[in-house]
Amino acid sequence: MIGIIDYGAGNIRSVGNALNRLGQPFFVSKDIAELQGATKLILPGVGEARSAMTSLGKIGILQWLTTVNVPFLGICIGMQILFEHSDERDTACLGIVPGRISRFDETKLKVPHIGWNQVNAKANNPLFNKIRDNEYFYFVHSFRAPVGPDTIGITQYGEAFSAAVQKQNFYGVQFHTEKSGAAGIQVMKNFIELC
Amino acid sequence: MLTKRIIPCLDVKDGRTVKGTKFVDLRDAGDPVDLASRYSDEGADELVFLDISASKEGRKTFFSVVERVARAIQIPFTVGGGISDVVDVLRALDAGADKVSLNTAIVEHPEFLFEASAAVGSQSLVAAIDAKRKGSGWCVWTKGGSEETDLDAVAWAQEAVRRGAGELLITSMDSDGMKEGYDLDLLRTISLCTSIPVIASGGAGTREHIRDAITIGRADAVLAASIFHYQQISIIDIKEFLQTNKIPVRL
Helix, strand or coil: CEEEECCCCCCHHHHHHHHHHCCCCEEEECCHHHHCCCCEEEECCCCCHHHHHHHHHHCCCHHHHCCCCCCEEEECHHHHCCCCEECCCCEECCCCCCCEEEECCCCCCCCCEEEEEEEEECCCCHHHCCCCCCEEEEEEECEEECCCCCEEEEEEECEEEEEEEEECCEEEECCCHHHCHHHHHHHHHHHHHHC | CCCCEEEEEEEEECCEEEEEECCEEEEEEECHHHHHHHHHHCCCCCEEEEECCCCHHHHHHHHHHHHHHHHHCCCCEEEECCCCCHHHHHHHHHCCCCEEEECHHHHHCCHHHHHHHHHHCHHHEEEEEEEEEECCEEEEEECCCCEEEEEEHHHHHHHHHHCCCCEEEEEECCCCCCCCCCCHHHHHHHHHCCCCCEEEECCCCCHHHHHHHHHCCCCCEEEECHHHHCCCCCHHHHHHHHHHCCCCCCC
């Protein structure tokens, strides 16, 4: 069964609602023993990197997260903390994906980046199965991930940033799949069925 | 490309959608969950629900509406109306809302914005400002447009950004419900002197009004109520019109 990691993130209910819509059984837990039994894991996220890392530390799963070998999906902050470091309150992150999270340039752009923007997805990545080219997804964030070898989706806001990444079994999306209408639901379905 | 957002707004009183003119004279406009689903299907980019219930019973009903909405739709939505402390903010987000809109409480207790942004982050906080023309500027009104304050709306918008707001929802009380267009001067003035997204509100009557709020008023999103409730203009019509005017929209 799919496990949603419960570390106090604001969008757990929305992610659960989306899974319900897909008729997909899941459990929500902060207990490492229970989470170890999940066939797939989702790390939701709203808010900022430091408090996310602190909360994950408090429930005692930081070390374990880097060793997870089932398909894993990080959403928003859940994706950002897969990287090595975030400039948001100078926070050391999980280091699964190389790179550093930094803030959008406020002198040139409105920050946060809020709204529906297009994702240019890497061809044939299972996460974007049945998703049309340059589909719109919903974003809300002030910090962004660089484009690198693990990038599987690129979005433009002032410059290109990683809207989605994959490193082995670890997937991450900056946009909110649970709030991106039919396209977002399709991405969750892809994660469940194909990843 | 980041698109401009079309946001239907639902005023909710005792669990029903209502809409008035210039903040009074309320008419029933349907079940909020039905309306939310309809708007989501028709291409709304986000929704806003404002609780205008006065009673405790009405407030309780409102949170159950929020939970039902969160189960029914997969687009972001904001809730507001009477949210006055961090407990209320968390309660709204726990019920499934993505953002909260804060108005009177942050005027009366500006430190509340700091506290809320520390608790949930700026991205979930919309500072709602009800502004009315006064002299050569605009002054801030609170309590659903019933009380004048001595705050200047533009200065207060800048202050709200400093205190941790992630978006500004700017309602012109002079234009609200009149369907004669948004207050473009107000929008443009605030949009040009702040660094966060601005949502235009109050006055939409035609597609041109919405276009002008974006092109002249520099709004990042436009909110409207009555033109959608009574099906005068469809969301798709507006978006196609904006697209022919070279404004990026999600279609």
